[in-house]
Amino acid sequence: MRALRVIVPPLAVLGATLFAAPAALAQDGPSGQAMVQTCYVCHGPDGRSAGPVPALMRGQKEFVVRQMLDFKADRRPATIMNRVAKGYSDEQIAAIADYLASLK
Template sequence: MSLRAILLGAALAASTCAAAAQDAKTLHLKALAATCANCHGTAGRAVEGSAVPGLAGMPAAYFTEQMKAFKSGARQATVMHQLAKGYSEAQIEQLAGYFAALPRN
């Protein structure tokens, strides 16, 4: 086997591994965001007339600020203050970016 074939194979394997890692990261983020779906709707789009806001298109800084306020108890809620405690700071940042990137409607 030539050196060129070995290098090409190695490059293809590295590319495949990088794509698989990206896919796994994306799937993990989507699964994390799905934990919000029961109340905030699928893909962050709340049911029309719902008392809870949709998350799709919400500015990341606002999302993060609100989640931290729920987590600390500074913002009262029926259940969000309890749910927010289950997310790490990194997860809150990931969710903020995910929902901010989604179109509102």
């Protein structure tokens, strides 16, 4: 930030504030967006699958939460999703569903 501090005072002040926050203050876990982006390796970019893996349901928060919780509790059988869903807390599943619901 050396150069900015000298030449661009407004940004330097902002920058100093941001940099004062140590990395440890970053949120505890990944965002819904970051988690959903990892789904794309199987479900396709933005969840648009070229098949035969099912596409991700966008704009359907309650449906996604229910499916993921059912996978997690082995109430809905699947090949791999039971093992994957167990990797997320209920709060993370809600965040995943929130982000998916926001996708057009």
